[in-house]
Amino acid sequence: MSLAFKQETFRDDYTFRNSPEAIRRFPFPFPEDQYMYSVNIEPHTAGPKGAVTEFTLDVDEHYVAECRDKAITLEQDPGRCAVLPHMMDAEWDFLEFTMESLARDYPEQFSLSKNGKAWTWVNRPLGIEQSFVFGDAATLPMGPFEYMGRQVQGDFVLLDQREDTLFADAGIVTSQADWSLAFNVGMSWNEWHGPVPQVTKLGVMDRALKFLMSLQQANPVRRLNWTMTINPRLDTSPENYPLWGGDRNKVTAENAGELAHLRVELQTLFRMPRSNAIVFSIRCYLISMQEMATYPRWAKRFHRVLRDLHPDLVEYKGITKYQQAVLAWLSRFDDGADIGTGTQPE
Amino acid sequence: MSQLQVKVASIQDVSAGVRHFTLVDASGGELPAFSGGSHIVVTMPAPGRTYRNAYSLLSSPEDRAHYEIAVHRQPQSRGGSIYMHEAVKVGSVLDISYPVNLFALSRVAKHHLLIAGGIGITPFMAQIHDLERLGGDYSLHYGFRSREHAAFADALKGRVSQRAVCYDESLGQRMDFDALLRAQPLGTHVYACGPQGMVEALVATARALGWPEHHIHSEQFLAPPVGEPFTLKLSKSELEITVQGDMSMLEALEAAGVDAPSLCRGGACGRCELEVLGTDGQLQHHDHYLSDADKASGRKIMPCVSRAKCGYLELNL
Structure with missing residues (x-):
């Protein structure tokens, strides 16, 4: 697979754009006109050629720019990567998992050679070649989790399983939808899901936890989650709220097509072998309303979802201030026709 | 669910009624790493019906070349352990699950107290590899009916003799759970694996002494009891x-x-x-x-x- 990596930014002048191919493979999350929060977990099996689920970890045209943006965020705030000391086995599990996946699925871009515990990793897009001893953190420029966390798109949280629950005991989080790693690190499942509306009474979180506790090696799972973001900004963290929160007041019916983005998270969960930890990967895909509307079926669908969204979810997702402006922009595409079920673009 | 296919590389009788199997990847590759305390479920295609039993992995979790399990021939077996003892030979190919850990060491414990009875020693054999590698503080107490039932006493003696205490019941040696638990420092986690009566007594003693529920770990795989149709x-x-x-x-x-x-x-x-x-x-x-x-x-x-x-x-x- 040949990949042309784009030069673009996710801050300041916001030059991020999706190519037509990237729009076509966008993981559109709405199979129906109505959206309600659900667990919607399915096996993370290989999707069709070209789909974001084709491989274990998806590398796309934004790879280099996203890794650069991640480095800027970490430079400004090193606390975006945090690891509790008992997670060292999980760190090495994570390094092995990401290196092996990338080298297997993208051999033109990445390679890994092993001679016993002496490993050499090559990342061509980022110009990295590193020899190190597996299990000896002193042979890497930084901890194994942060080292590879910087070389994969998306955020990662390592979950330690104990006391009949899961603890978020490590994370590298630079493209989050308004939640704080510094605040959440060390929290248990029920603590970090406390703020999600409309789910506690459904028992959704208890069922999801029980399911994940018995997640098996080689049988990963995935789900899609979504929210909206103004401007193609990856770092919408509470810490940097002053840098992006105000943008939510700038959306009008005229500029919503350009400013408002649907933000879809492909969340995948993998059981690690040595540590018994779970890798929780949160990969963010952004698409502007304008880009989405190149497929009118998607614009119709999203218009209906956003119009009829439960008020608690509108508030929780931070959409309140600009919901009407986006609806006004999208309404031109919605003739009310029945578009059936399914997430396909056409 | 994804499965693994393994070949039996060797079989050894290690003590009365206990047979030790060494398994390698059937296609000659590496087996997945695992964490100490993990088990695999072995599928046994007996004539007329299929048995599936869970067995703890006792080999080093870092050893990707082979897995080891020990199977105790159950006197009232429905057939699974008898199948392993009689039908499975060197060279036999078996389907197994990926390793699953329901008996994991707590990575935040200050001290680990491991209590094994009989064949219940198996998950600890793998866990002590992890504890040694990580420099964890632990002690192991291993009880058995008599010397001929002490499947892994010699192996332990060579490896970790200063941390392991053996109890030979035939010589009147018994664990005193109450005294043992009272002597532990705060932050200790206790892990028990063995016969049902032993595990229940240990858990009840720990609770009675006010141990936090999350510091008490036990594992018993039950065989489905026989009943009426x-x-x-x-x-x-x-x-x-x-x-x-x-x-x-x-x-x-x-x-x-x-x-x-x-x-x-x-x-x-x-x-x-x-x-x-x-x-x-x-x-x-x-x-x-x-x-x-x-x-x-x-x-x-x-x-x-x-x-x-x-x-x-x-x-x-």
């Missing part, structure tokens, strides 16, 4: 299936081609839980998973080890 009515698939007296509900469902989820098959993990819609008799719960309130409600059942004394049992499946 009854009929399963499946409301969604509209099937009726007979559960024979020497079969579990889960085995009967699988034999009938019903897609029923399962993981440990020993009443521990909770994956196979099913909803009960009705019965004309009594549920017989044998698992360690459901709470007493769940068991009393009569609405849930773990088909891997539990059954019913009834004419029919209706399930939402």
Whole structure:
């Protein structure tokens, strides 16, 4: 697979754009006109050629720019990567998992050679070649989790399983939808899901936890989650709220097509072998309303979802201030026709 | 669920009734790494029926070249351990699950107290590899009926003699749980694996001494008990299936081609839980998973080890 990596930014002048191919493979999350929060977990099996689920970890045209943006965020705030000391086995599990996946699925871009515990990793897009001893953190420029966390798109949280629950005991989080790693690190499942509306009474979180506790090696799972973001900004963290929160007041019916983005998270969960930890990967895909509307079926669908969204979810997702402006922009595409079920673009 | 295929590389009788199997990847590759305390579920295609039993991995979790398990021939076996002892030979190919850990060491414990009885030593054999590698603070107490039942006493002696204490019951040596637990520093986690009576006594003693529930770990894989035949009515698939007296509900469902989820098959993990819609008799719960309130409600059942004394049992499946 040949990949042309784009030069673009996710801050300041916001030059991020999706190519037509990237729009076509966008993981559109709405199979129906109505959206309600659900667990919607399915096996993370290989999707069709070209789909974001084709491989274990998806590398796309934004790879280099996203890794650069991640480095800027970490430079400004090193606390975006945090690891509790008992997670060292999980760190090495994570390094092995990401290196092996990338080298297997993208051999033109990445390679890994092993001679016993002496490993050499090559990342061509980022110009990295590193020899190190597996299990000896002193042979890497930084901890194994942060080292590879910087070389994969998306955020990662390592979950330690104990006391009949899961603890978020490590994370590298630079493209989050308004939640704080510094605040959440060390929290248990029920603590970090406390703020999600409309789910506690459904028992959704208890069922999801029980399911994940018995997640098996080689049988990963995935789900899609979504929210909206103004401007193609990856770092919408509470810490940097002053840098992006105000943008939510700038959306009008005229500029919503350009400013408002649907933000879809492909969340995948993998059981690690040595540590018994779970890798929780949160990969963010952004698409502007304008880009989405190149497929009118998607614009119709999203218009209906956003119009009829439960008020608690509108508030929780931070959409309140600009919901009407986006609806006004999208309404031109919605003739009310029945578009059936399914997430396909056409 | 993805499975692994392994070949039996060697078989050794290590003590009275205990056979030790060394397994390698059937296609000559590496096996997945695992964490100490993990088990695999071995599929045994006996004539006429398939057994699936969980066995703890006792080899080093870092050794990707082979897995080791030890199988105790159960005197009242329904057939699984007998199959392993009689039908499985060097060169036999077996399907196994990926390793699953329901008996993991707590990575935040200050001290680990490991209590093994008989064949219950197996998960600790792997865990002490992890503890040695990580520099964890631990002590191991291993009780057995007599020297000829002490499957791994010599192996332990060579490796970790300063941390291991052996108790030979035939010489009148017994663990004093109360004294042992009282002597532990704060922040200790205790892990018990062995015969049901031993595990229950240890857990009860720890609770009585006020140990936090999350500091008490135990693992027992139960064999499904034998009972009387009854009929399963499946409301969604509209099937009726007979559960024979020497079969579990889960085995009967699988034999009938019903897609029923399962993981440990020993009443521990909770994956196979099913909803009960009705019965004309009594549920017989044998698992360690459901709470007493769940068991009393009569609405849930773990088909891997539990059954019913009834004419029919209706399930939402």
